[in-house]
Amino acid sequence: MRPARPLSKVATQSSATKMADKRCTVAEVIGKLESGMTLGIGGWGSRRKPMALVKALAESSVTDLTVVSFAGPDLGLLCAAGKVRKAVYGFVSLDSIPLEPFFRRARQRGEIQVREWDEGMMVLGLEAASRRLPFTPTRAGLGSSVIALNPDLKTVTSPYEDGEALLAVPALPLDAALLHVHRADVGGNGQILSPDPFFDELFARAAQQVFLSTERLIDTADFPTEGSVDRILIPRMQVTGVVEVPGGAGFTECLPDYPRDESAQAAYAAAVGAEDPLAAALASLS
Amino acid sequence: MTATAEERCLWALAQLFADDGEILASPMGPEPQKAARLCRRFLNPDLMLSDGVAHLIDGAGAIEGPMNYARVFETLWNGKRHVLMGASQLDRFGNQNISCIGPHPQPKVQLLGVRGAPGNTMNHRTSYWVPKHSTRVFVDTVDVVSGVGTNHAEALGPANRRFFDLYRVVTNLGVLDFGGPQKSLRLVQIQGETDLAFVHEQTGFELVVSDQLAVMPDPPAEILHWLRREA
Numbered sequence: 001m002r003p004a005r006p007l008s009k010v011a012t013q014s015s016a017t018k019m020a021d022k023r024c025t026v027a028e029v030i031g032k033l034e035s036g037m038t039l040g041i042g043g044w045g046s047r048r049k050p051m052a053l054v055k056a057l058a059e060s061s062v063t064d065l066t067v068v069s070f071a072g073p074d075l076g077l078l079c080a081a082g083k084v085r086k087a088v089y090g091f092v093s094l095d096s097i098p099l100e101p102f103f104r105r106a107r108q109r110g111e112i113q114v115r116e117w118d119e120g121m122m123v124l125g126l127e128a129a130s131r132r133l134p135f136t137p138t139r140a141g142l143g144s145s146v147i148a149l150n151p152d153l154k155t156v157t158s159p160y161e162d163g164e165a166l167l168a169v170p171a172l173p174l175d176a177a178l179l180h181v182h183r184a185d186v187g188g189n190g191q192i193l194s195p196d197p198f199f200d201e202l203f204a205r206a207a208q209q210v211f212l213s214t215e216r217l218i219d220t221a222d223f224p225t226e227g228s229v230d231r232i233l234i235p236r237m238q239v240t241g242v243v244e245v246p247g248g249a250g251f252t253e254c255l256p257d258y259p260r261d262e263s264a265q266a267a268y269a270a271a272v273g274a275e276d277p278l279a280a281a282l283a284s285l286s
Numbered sequence: 287m288t289a290t291a292e293e294r295c296l297w298a299l300a301q302l303f304a305d306d307g308e309i310l311a312s313p314m315g316p317e318p319q320k321a322a323r324l325c326r327r328f329l330n331p332d333l334m335l336s337d338g339v340a341h342l343i344d345g346a347g348a349i350e351g352p353m354n355y356a357r358v359f360e361t362l363w364n365g366k367r368h369v370l371m372g373a374s375q376l377d378r379f380g381n382q383n384i385s386c387i388g389p390h391p392q393p394k395v396q397l398l399g400v401r402g403a404p405g406n407t408m409n410h411r412t413s414y415w416v417p418k419h420s421t422r423v424f425v426d427t428v429d430v431v432s433g434v435g436t437n438h439a440e441a442l443g444p445a446n447r448r449f450f451d452l453y454r455v456v457t458n459l460g461v462l463d464f465g466g467p468q469k470s471l472r473l474v475q476i477q478g479e480t481d482l483a484f485v486h487e488q489t490g491f492e493l494v495v496s497d498q499l500a501v502m503p504d505p506p507a508e509i510l511h512w513l514r515r516e517a
Contacts, residue, residue, distance in 0.1 A: 044355065091399040099397065110392030116385065118404035120359050138363070139449070140405030143434035143442050149390055164445040195340035196354040 019187040024241040029053055029211045030060045032241070033176055036085075038066040040126075040172075040207055042179035042200040043252065046072040046094045046260060048192075050180035050213050051250025053243075055285045057178075058083060058278075068126075068172055070119065070199065073252065073268060076102035077285070080271075080278045084112050088172065090119025094265060095253075101272035102281065118146055121169045123199060128171035130205035135168035142167050177207035180249050181234060182257055183226045184214035188239030193227040194255050204238040211241045213248040215257050250285045289504035291458065291477050292317075293513055295417075297505035298456045298475065300325040302370060302413045308332040309366040310342075310353070318370040318415050320516065328509055362402070365449055368411040371403060375428040376414060378470045378491045380452045382407075382433030390430060403433035411451040419457035421490040436469035459485050461502065466494035475502045 030053070033039070043049040054074045058081035065083050069075050071092040078084050080102040092100040106112045117125070124136035137156055147153055147167075156168040179200045181190035190212050192200060204210045212234065223229050251264035264284050271280030289297070299321030303311050311333050313322040319338070326333040326345055337343045340354040353361075361367050374397055375383035382403060388394030406412055412433060416423050431438060439450040452469075455462040461475035472494040476482060478501045486493055505513065 089399055091401045093398055104396040107386070107393055107396040116390075116399055118400055119402045120362065120405040123356075123359055138405070139408040139446060140363075142404075142408055142446050143431070143438040143450075144400065144404035144407075145385070145390070145431040146400060146404050149430075162445065166446075198355060 019236065021186045022188045022236070022239060022241050023186050023217070024243050026052060026056045026213075026243055026245065029178075029241055029243060030056045030062065032209060032211070033057065033060075033062050035062050035064045037062075037175040038068065038173070040174040040177040040203040041067060041069040041071075041074045042177065042198065042203050043072070043074070043249070044070040044196070044198040045091075046096070046251075046265060047253040048180055048194055048198065048249050049074045049252040050178045050248060051077075051252060051285055052245040052248040053178045053180075053211065053213050054078065055250070055282060058282065068122070068174060070122065071103070072100060073250070073265070076100040077281055079103050079106040079112060080281050086113040086115065088115040088117065088122070090117050090122050094269065096260065096262060097265065097269050101269050102277070105272055115150055116146065117141065117150065117169075118144070121146070121167075122172070123202065124169040125172035126199060126202040126206045128169065129173040130202055133171060135170050137166040138169055139166060141169070172206060174203065174207035176209040176211065177203040178211050178213075179203060179234065180213045180254070182215050182254070183218050183223065184212050184234075184242045185218060185220040185223070185236075186242065187220070188212060188234070188236035188242045189220065189223070189232050190214065190234030190239065190242075191223055191227055191232045192234070193231060193257070194253075197231070197233050201233045204234050209240040210234070210238050211243070212239055213243050213245040215246055215248065215254065217242070217244040287507055287510055289510055291479065293505060293510060294477065294502045295456060295458060296321045296324060296513060297509065298461050298502055299370065299415060300329060302454055302456070303333055303368055304329040306330060306333060306368050306411070308334065309368055310334045310336070310361050312336070312358070312367055312369040314369070314371050315415065317417065320513075322370070323516070324509065324512065327512065362406060362409050365410045367409075368413070368453075369406045370413045370415055371406070371433065373414050373416055373423060373433070375425045376416065376423055376455065377425055377428050377435060378466070379435035379437040379468070380414070380433070380455065380464060380471060381428045381431045381435030381438065382414060383428040383430045384432045385430035387429055393429075400430065400432040407434040407439075407450060407452065408446070409449050411453050413453045414455045416455060416457040419459040419485070419488050421488060424489040424491065426491050436464055440469070459488065465496065470494060472496050473499060475500050477502050
């Protein structure tokens with residue numbers, strides 16, 4: 001795992017001929033996360049979510065998180081565990097089960113703060129953070145309740161002759177991002193093989209620290225035999241640590257490696273009605 | 287061969303994309319998806335459709351390009367798209383809610399979230415499909431404006447609303463456009479077996495009815511055959 005600050009030149013000289021080895025354990029990843037952080041989670045809905053990392057986080061002492069996600073059971077499980085101070089989302093869904101039970105429960109009990117945005121605004125906020133800009137202009141959100149529900153949102157007037165007042169979507173910088181990729185090397189290059197790579201790349205560039213779980217660690221030279229090299233979408237320069245966790249997406253879809261485990265997801269959704277909902281939800285992921 | 291009410295709805299939904307030319311149709315849910323395929327097959331062969339995963343699929347089933355979520359957003363901001371969404375609530379100006387029921391800080395019922403509805407409505411043509419026309423859906427005031435209605439678009443002014451294009455609402459009871467006063471909903475077609483009084487009863491606001499109210503037509507026999515053949 002790459003240290004928070006670069007090692008001195010003297011310290012790295014002996015291994016200067018090899019790229020950094022960022023392999024680590026799930027526990028080491030969770031050890032890098034702190035209460036109060038803003039955390040981005042990759043994937044989309046109930047697809048390619050880093051559920052092994054999220055489960056470990058739910059079982060840790062880290063709390064008071066702001067979670068930024070195209071959300072599914074990742075946000076739901078963290079809500080169930082009482083880890084969420086604020087959720088930043090456009091939707092929360094389990095796909096084949098449209099509504100996320102634990103997120104619903106937390107919302108209906110008024111347990112979490114929210115920044116509910118148009119889902120395109122989420123992309124634009126992450127893009128602004130990725131490009132180190134304060135905002136991205138758009139018309140998305142104007143005229144809708146997104147404006148009234150998020151009083152921090154401001155407009156910006158075009159400096160050109162059109163003079164249009166546009167919504168300035170603020171950057172969504174992340175303290176850390178958790179991503180699950182199909183293949184990775186020890187340096188942290190991550191290869192995504194699913195038909196839709198979602199916005200994992202963007203999460204990686206918007207975050208100070210990026211932790212990958214991967215179905216399989218491979219030699220860098222083996223990327224071409226696993227899939228297109230154009231799908232090595234996460235470059236190691238963005239990555240802090242990488243941990244091999246086969247099945248690390250839990251019951252969420254991780255095609256082409258495995259489809260969603262609908263029966264495990266149904267058990268997770270039913271857990272909200274269990275005597276100990278958190279324990280039952282965690283059990284659906286083990 | 288007489289069409290069922292459901293088949294007339296599919297035919298009405300298919301008409302929505304008939305004049306769209308070469309754009310991406312984004313039908314949400316099984317009936318809209320079937321209607322969009324019907325439209326491409328019989329009404330608008332130029333229509334582009336996604337497989338719902340990450341690719342554009344042509345009428346013969348061949349992949350004709352990528353359409354992952356990143357491309358969906360770029361396409362919608364670019365405007366060459368017509369979305370056909372559902373609605374948990376819809377008011378007379380076509381404000382749509384899919385976010386939650388009750389006060390947003392602690393809702394009575396949490397739904398999906400606003401999703402892409404705010405951006406969709408501000409950027410390109412938008413229609414709605416309401417499979418069960420009722421006072422639960424057609425309300426006086428929506429709890430959250432997810433999809434922007436005509437009144438809010440008007441209030442934004444001409445620059446912001448340049449690409450706003452709220453088009454039609456199809457329900458199990460009829461077809462509505464925005465030809466009512468102040469661009470409000472207006473019933474323009476009604477299911478043949480439905481009594482107009484019943485539509486009023488199932489609408490939670492005073493429904494404007496076109497003075498040229500028509501009966502929803504049956505699809506032509508050829509299309510009815512196709513509908514019954516297609517799963």
